[in-house]
Amino acid sequence: MTALDEYRAQARKWIEANLERRGAGDAGALRPWDAGDDSVEYFAAQRALQRRLYEAGYAGITWPKEYGGQGLSQEYERAFNQEARRFVLPNLGVAGGATLGVCAPTMLAHASPAFLERHIPKILAGDEIVAQFFSDPDAGSDLAGVRTQAVRDGDRWILNGSKIWSSGAYYADYGMCLARTNWDVPKHRGLTWFLVPTDARGVTVERIRQINGNSEFCQEFFSDVELTDDDVIGGVNDGWTVTQTMLLYERGAGATRGEGGRPGTGGLRRDVVDLIAAVDGADDARVRDLAARIHVDDLARAALNRRLVALMAGDPKRAMNLASYYKLSAGMYDPIRAELLMQIGGRAAIAWDDPSTPGAAAALALLNGRFLAIAGGTAQMQRNAIGERVLGLPREPSFDSTKPFRDVVRDATNWSGRVS
């Protein structure tokens, strides 16, 4: 028996003794709009489960030992995941996903050893959930344009401003926050990352009511929040270096969220079939054509994802740029798909007596359809990335990359269209 086999057998024994089996209908995957129970109490129970995983040595399997991980190779993590796939794992929601998938890996790459010793073991134990305090209300896709600022005051930092689109911040313990620390240099060179406790004096977290009725996104307001050098992640004013690592994890996670290897064949997707049945449209030539259009696009997207996975494997250096195709296809085709569903649904998709009907699902898909066209870099950002980094087209002129950020804001508010 190899060490890996032995590990697998041990893991199986622990999983069977400690975790619940999944129900038949439980997909396990969590998307922003189908969180299910999103109460703080629910997540408290999930944190307890995460702690048991941590204490048994199954949290952070590939993470460094000195910070509470197991320091094992990827194949051990794969083995554990395979053994656990029919069991209920802790669900820390989207903020938990961001903590383990984006924030903590970025910290591991840039934060000081003392910082990592303080936080990473608690993150793995479910004691610290870190939300993403990335976008400002004034800066989303243009992340380097954030105006939330931290000002040095003796050995403290004073944080003021606001963050938005932080998923699950209402149950998080911290936010990983990008702030401007120097206005007199070009925008990319005056940024610093901080870890901000959500219960610090001067921090207010508000849940945002979204167009689909859920309230998973939050906005935070910072009023003279006191931080210290211990809270800094990476170098002061070197925040853009850290950001690039963060974006790698953020986009990497996005790229692998696609259907990956599955061809998507074997018939229309369930939501389309159910909607056709609901409107009794199987013999209606118009409905048949609309449904086939959806299926053609679904198959083309699945085929694109398989092609991208293969292209990325063959050329890892181009992988990040090619991932923009995945994001653009979702941003372009999710709204089209939703509109085609609405056309099939007709009036069954504009009013219903039961929100579980296919018509209501079509309406929800319409409201959520532009999610990936906007979140995490708009479709226009993907088009720029594809145009310049994949197709090699010449760059846009830049108005903000060389002059002090203070002047950028001033000039943009007095825009003449003339560039000196």
Place this chain on the structure above:
Amino acid sequence: MTVDLLPAPTDEQAMLVDASVRFMEAEHPLTTVRRVADGADYDDAAYRKTAAELGWFGLLADEAQGGGSMSGNGVLDAALIAAERGARLQPGPFVGHSAVVHALATAGGRDEVLAEVVGGTAWATWVDGSCELRGTGDDRRLTGSTPAVADAAACTWLLVEVHGAQVLVHADAPGLTVRTLEGLDVTRRWSTLEFADVRVTTGDVIECSSADLSSLAAVLVAAESVGAMQADFDVALQYAKDRIAFGRPIGSFQAIKHLLADTSLWLEMAKGLVAAAATSLGSGAPDGAELAHAAKSFVAERGVELAQNCFQVFGGIGYTWEHDQHFWFRRLASDAECFGSAAAHREQLFELVGTGR
């Protein structure tokens, strides 16, 4: 430049593509395509002979029949060839010819004709239309006519679809009239076929389902279109980098950059879908027909839209005969209607899988 239909071709596939591209660029480059479009002739027999030596026409036949695939998946290999041919607007009815090879190779019984088409001594094509076959045994009569068929006049053999059955007809058969048409795609010769009591024997009826041939032709014509999409796009992309307006290369404007980004997305999706369809169809996977209908439907529409977008990038120069873009534009718009329109394939797709998983 190659189309790169597959992200990772095998060595054998790469060799087939390289040798084929070298042949096309030497024997029938774009300058020749242009002369033929203006009415000149080319040495069709020599073209066919070398193409056959490269193995183009045997990909869908067994080695015992004088053929053999490169990768073990003849449909995929043929799709690779079709894509490179489409990029270079190559002559001859390769898609219809391949369908005939497949029909004869799987049905058997007409080995002498199969040898001709695999060996490249004759062109053949697969023809649909509104024809009727009456009578029994060796005394049957084929009547009716076809819509526009590409390069039928160059063919020695025609495989005619009649209510789900296939009938093999020699071009010299009494009662067959080949009437020349003018065509949108000037890189090809177009004609309509009229069958007036053409005599058909039992041996002329080829046992091959129309659905199989339709899937195969759909994938190969879509592959050809993907090649034309790539070639048109490459020229438009270069133009966007070179053309100066308002003090900048026009490709630096987001209006152009974003148009080309969206267009390249369709090209990548088209490649992925056509490769998936050819892979499944050629390996006998259960989703071959489903993917074939989807591929033809997607490529027919996005191919024309790609050409429209490229045309817009070219601006006025694209409206001239001297610029090459109209050849790809014409090819893509013609291919979109051949071997089943987008709407026809969507209807077949719904019929096949509309009840869901």
